[in-house]
Amino acid sequence: MSLEEILEEEDLGIEILHPGGLEITRELxxxxxxxxKSKVLDVACGTGETACFLAETFGCEVVGIDxxxxxxxxxxKKAKMRGLEGRxxxxxxxxxxxxxxDNTFDVVISECTLCLLNKEVALKEMVRVVKPNGCVGIHDVAWRGNAPEKLKLKLKEIEGEEPKTPDEWRRLFEKASLIDVVVLDKSHLIPEWMKEIRKEVGFWGEVKIFLKILRKEGLKGLKNAWESMKIFESPYTGYVIVVGRKPAK
Known part of the structure; x- marks a missing residue:
């Protein structure tokens, strides 16, 4: 059971489900x-926090899909409360x-989601709908160094995630016909994020999550949650920003 699935059923007060918070969103x-002047597409927009932040901070128009x-x-509801329905x-x-x-948006982004999807298909779609000279950008989990194969298989089994190494992310973007690809290492954000999540959730939030997993998946679910946490805390798990540009026609 993923954190997003738990959030759909429990209000734990968490709005941002990725390392770096809104600062990495701003950098992206x-x-x-x-x-x-930008028209932006936010793929897998979640609770709309990023879309609202971009509209407020940059004055752009944002379309979010989930x-x-x-x-x-x-x-x-969030956009309405913040007076952002028009943008x-x-x-x-x-x-x-x-x-x-085709060629609808100036920029297409996706935050901490592509590793859960069919990367080639989703990225091809993102490239298709961005305008020539427009940018496609993500930030996502990346394997660092020589991550053991068993660790990769375990994360895929537990969370359904298949991160790439930084070089593999670059090649994926280039294979999708994007140019001027930039890959930035943001691995230092993961431990900070995990501490922040614990702080935001609090003791009773952790109890809710514990009971939800136990009720849905039993002891095996709790074991998987613990193993997943250990994987994200391991020295093999990193984080990257990746941005590429669609060539002009």
């Missing part, structure tokens, strides 16, 4: 050249089949 936005109806409703739109959609014409 700046690398992608987002400004007040496969979860619960997350889309949360995002719409944000949230749509229920699959990242593997984006419901937009």
């Amino acid at each position: 936005a700046e690398l992608c050249g987002i400004n007040e 496969v979860s109806p619960v997350m889309i409703e949360k995002a719409k 944000t739109t949230f749509i229920l959609a699959d990242a593997h089949e984006l419901p937009f014409p």
Whole structure:
């Protein structure tokens, strides 16, 4: 059971589900050249926190898509509360089949999600809907050094995640016909993020998560959650920003 699935059923007060918080979002936005004239697509927008932040900070227009109806409703409510309905739109959609014409957006981003998807298909769609000379950017989990194969298989089994090494992320972007690809190592953010999550959730939040996993998946689920945490705390697990540009026609 993923943290996002738990958030759909329990209100734990967590709005950002990735290392680096809104600071890494800002850095990604700046690398992608987002400004007040930009039309941005946020793939797997979650609760809409990033979309609202970008609209408020850069004055851009943001469309968020997510496969979860619960997350889309949360995002719409958040945008309304913050007076951003005119600059944000949230749509229920699959990242593997984006419901937009070719060359629609100036920038397409996705935060800490591509490692859960069919990367080639999702990235191809992101490239398809961005305009020529527009940027596609992500930040996501990356394997560091010579990560043991058993560690990779265990994370895939538990969380369904298949991170790439920094070089593999670069090659994936280049294979998708993106140019001027930049890869930045942000691995130092993971331990900081895990501490922050524990702080935000608090003792009773941890109890709720514990009981939810126990009720849904039993002791095996608790064991998996513990193993997953250990993987993210291991020296083999890192984090990267990756940005590429779609060539001009």
